[in-house]
Structures are given as structure tokens and as C-alpha cells.
Amino acid sequence: MDKKEEILKTALQLFVEFGFHATPTSKIAKEAGIANGTLFHYYKTKDELILALYAHTKSHLTEYMYAKASKDESLELVFKSIYTNTIEWAQENKAEFYFIQQFSTSPFYSLISPEEITKQAKPHLDFLQAGIKAVVLKPLPVEMLYTLINSHIAGINQYLSSEEFSTTKQKKIINESFLLLWDMIT
Amino acid sequence: MDKKEEILKTALQLFVEFGFHATPTSKIAKEAGIANGTLFHYYKTKDELILALYAHTKSHLTEYMYAKASKDESLELVFKSIYTNTIEWAQENKAEFYFIQQFSTSPFYSLISPEEITKQAKPHLDFLQAGIKAVVLKPLPVEMLYTLINSHIAGINQYLSSEEFSTTKQKKIINESFLLLWDMIT
DNA sequence: AAAATGATTGACTAATCAGTCTATAAATAT
DNA sequence: ATATTTATAGACTGATTAGTCAATCATTTT
Numbered sequence: 001m002d003k004k005e006e007i008l009k010t011a012l013q014l015f016v017e018f019g020f021h022a023t024p025t026s027k028i029a030k031e032a033g034i035a036n037g038t039l040f041h042y043y044k045t046k047d048e049l050i051l052a053l054y055a056h057t058k059s060h061l062t063e064y065m066y067a068k069a070s071k072d073e074s075l076e077l078v079f080k081s082i083y084t085n086t087i088e089w090a091q092e093n094k095a096e097f098y099f100i101q102q103f104s105t106s107p108f109y110s111l112i113s114p115e116e117i118t119k120q121a122k123p124h125l126d127f128l129q130a131g132i133k134a135v136v137l138k139p140l141p142v143e144m145l146y147t148l149i150n151s152h153i154a155g156i157n158q159y160l161s162s163e164e165f166s167t168t169k170q171k172k173i174i175n176e177s178f179l180l181l182w183d184m185i186t
Numbered sequence: 187m188d189k190k191e192e193i194l195k196t197a198l199q200l201f202v203e204f205g206f207h208a209t210p211t212s213k214i215a216k217e218a219g220i221a222n223g224t225l226f227h228y229y230k231t232k233d234e235l236i237l238a239l240y241a242h243t244k245s246h247l248t249e250y251m252y253a254k255a256s257k258d259e260s261l262e263l264v265f266k267s268i269y270t271n272t273i274e275w276a277q278e279n280k281a282e283f284y285f286i287q288q289f290s291t292s293p294f295y296s297l298i299s300p301e302e303i304t305k306q307a308k309p310h311l312d313f314l315q316a317g318i319k320a321v322v323l324k325p326l327p328v329e330m331l332y333t334l335i336n337s338h339i340a341g342i343n344q345y346l347s348s349e350e351f352s353t354t355k356q357k358k359i360i361n362e363s364f365l366l367l368w369d370m371i372t
Numbered sequence: 373a374a375a376a377t378g379a380t381t382g383a384c385t386a387a388t389c390a391g392t393c394t395a396t397a398a399a400t401a402t
Numbered sequence: 403a404t405a406t407t408t409a410t411a412g413a414c415t416g417a418t419t420a421g422t423c424a425a426t427c428a429t430t431t432t
């Protein structure tokens with residue numbers, strides 16, 4: 001078994017449940033079934049562990065987002081695929097998605113360099129820029145579009161998590177909300 | 187001077203800057219210029235302080251939201267007033283707004299009872315329901331509308347905070363984004 | 373004015389926590 | 403086979419922290 005993975009997995013669960021402050025490294029180690037020292041062998045500090053967990057989780061999401069989106073299709077279909085993938089991932093990986101949000105609205109987020117953040121957003125912004133150039137998306141500032149789309153997704157995800165919807169109902173909501181978003185930005 | 191207020195004010199700044207975990211009560215007391223014991227005289231535990239701070243801040247926002255919105259005007263104008271007020275408050279009270287978000291996406295949020303949350307949302311949901319009944323808003327589930335509006339506001343606020351916009355430019359963005367939202371939900 | 377209640381202090385404590393250290397075991401390189 | 407590096411363990415420590423406590427000081431009630 002991969003201990004590094006095991007540590008991240010355990011830390012995620014505990015951070016989500018108790019928060020960063022109320023999750024001692026000793027508890028992470030114990031729950032992960034390893035010794036205290038082993039944790040610090042892989043991650044020099046608790047902060048480093050937290051940052052690594054964020055990078056890890058974020059890359060999981062990004063990976064999934066662009067999966068299954070063949071570039072042959074229309075911009076709308078590609079966009080919809082990314083939209084749907086993201087919400088599906090969030091629903092299937094609630095703890096992970098919640099962690100990303102928890103991290104992003106915490107002082108830990110400021111530990112990530114602006115360059116890193118810009119780098120992360122670049123492909124998404126480029127994609128939106130292409131949409132504007134193709135006269136499909138409204139000619140709004142891409143950063144504005146990006147933030148609006150992101151928060152829309154966060155909102156829909158929150159709504160989906162607030163009640164117990166059947167899978168069919170969920171798909172319906174996703175389709176419906178996509179149209180709302182699409183109408184707003186095109 | 188009101189020490190209770192002073193404690194809340196100081197705690198807010200420190201929580202926003204360092205997070206809950208990295209803000210000892212001793213530091214709050216010192217920065218607020220009071221003795222350690224005094225803090226615990228007013229708030230039995232640190233958790234109680236955090237919860238009180240959330241309630242306090244949230245009620246500030248709610249108060250401001252509905253200010254200046256005379257009920258004689260059209261639903262659109264009332265809605266726009268609430269929308270604008272909220273974003274303006276968020277921009278003028280960045281630490282407060284950030285704190286609300288930080289708190290909401292932290293495990294502390296689960297300490298608030300579902301009843302309290304429902305009670306908080308009730309007037310907003312009623313307002314949206316009225317909008318639907320008046321055939322102004324789309325007949326979507328009010329909870330969905332509510333979440334979408336909230337996250338839209340959070341998004342625009344994030345965008346406004348990401349760069350330095352002039353006041354005129356800011357107003358323009360708010361007007362523009364309001365139209366986007368309004369078109370989406372009507 | 374006396375009594376009672378509430379506010380304020382800061383030293384103190386018991387517990388906890390991040391991170392260290394020394395020792396072994398396992399794996400890899402020479 | 404030997405040497406070197408890496409992985410793992412867990413006891414230990416120094417610092418920190420939430421919360422207590424006993425003692426004043428201030429204010430209000432009787």
C-alpha cells in the first residue's frame with residue numbers, strides 16, 4: 001500500500017470533518033495506521049501536507065473535468081461536457097470538492113503563489129477566450145466569465161447536496177441549470 | 187467602550203488573517219487590549235465566540251441588504267436594490283464578507299442547527315416565491331433560485347475583489363452582472 | 373452605607389500539538 | 403557481500419493553548 005496516498009486520504013477525511021485546526025497530525029497518523037514519524041518523513045510540516053493535499057485534490061478534479069470531452073464537437077457540447085463532468089465529480093467526490101472550497105476560503109490559500117493560480121486558470125481562460133472569439137460567448141472579461149461559471153457550479157452543487165435527489169432528477173437539474181448558465185453567457 | 191464588541195472586532199480581523207486554528211484566544215485578548223479572563227467572561231468557550239461572531243456578522247449583512255429597498259417599487263427594482271446593497275456591503279466590508287464565507291465552508295457551520303438555517307433563509311425564499319407567483323421569476327424551485335443567486339453574488343464579489351476597479355467601473359460591473367442574473371432567472 | 377452582583381485581571385494548569393531524535397528494518401546501489 | 407540510502411517506528415520535548423481560579427475593582431441594589 002502507498003503510505004503517501006494513505007496519509008492524504010486520511011487527512012482529507014479528517015480535515016473535512018474537523019477542520020485543519022482540530023485535526024492533529026498524530027490523529028492523521030494513527031487513523032492512517034502509520035507512525036507519527038512516518039508522516040513527517042513524507043511531509044516535512046503540516047502546512048506542506050495541507051498544500052500537497054490541495055494540489056492533489058485539485059488535479060484530480062481538473063483531470064476529470066476535461067475527460068470525455070472530444071474536441072471535435074461544437075463549443076457548446078464541449079462546454080456542456082466540462083460542466084457536467086465537474087458537477088458529477090463534485091457529487092461523486094463530495095469530501096474532495098468540499099475540501100477544495102474549504103481550502104480556498106481559508107488563509108492557507110494565500111500560501112499558493114499568484115503565478116501558480118494564474119497557471120491553473122490559464123487553460124480555462126483560453127478556452128473562454130476562444131468562445132468569445134468564435135462569437136459564441138458574450139464579449140465579457142474572461143475573468144468575469146470564469147468566476148461566474150465557477151460560482152454557478154458551486155451553487156448547483158450545493159443545491160444538489162442539500163436534498164436527496166434521484167439520479168434521474170439530478171441529471172434533469174444539471175441539464176436545466178446548464179441551460180440557465182448557457183443562456184446567461186451566450 | 188464596549189468590550190464585547192471590541193473582542194468580536196479583533197477576533198474577526200485575526201480569524202480572517204490567520205484562520206481559526208492559528209488564532210489563540212490569548213492573542214485576541216491581547217490585541218483587544220483586555221485580559222485573558224475577560225474574554226472568557228463574555229464567551230464561555232472559543233467556539234461560542236466564533237458562533238457569536240458569525241451571528242453578529244450575518245445579521246449586519248442582512249440588515250444592510252434590505253435597507254433602502256422601499257416596497258412600493260417594482261419587484262425588479264426591489265430585487266436590484268437588494269442585489270446592489272449586498273455587493274456594496276461585501277465590497278465595503280471585505281473582512282466581514284470573507285469571514286462569512288470562511289465560516290460557511292468550515293466544520294463550524296455544522297454547529298448551527300438546521301432550524302436556524304431554515305429560519306435565516308425563510309424571508310428570502312418567501313420573497314422569491316412571491317416573484318414566481320407574480321409570473322416575474324421563472325418557476326424553478328426557490329431553493330435552487332436562492333442558491334444560484336447567492337453564488338452569483340459571491341462570484342461577482344470575488345471578481346470585483348480580484349482587481350482594482352474605479353468606483354464608476356465597479357458600478358458598471360454591478361449593473362451589467364445584475365442584468366445577466368436577472369435575464370437568467372426571469 | 374452595606375450588601376450583592378458583575379466586570380476585570382493575570383498568573384496558573386492540564387492537556388495537546390507539531391516536530392525531533394534515535395534506533396531499526398528494508399531496499400537499493402556498489 | 404558490503405555500503406548506502408530510504409522507510410518506519412514511536413518515545414520524547416519544548417512550546418503553545420483553551421480554559422480556570424482566586425483576588426480585586428466597579429457598579430448597582432437594598
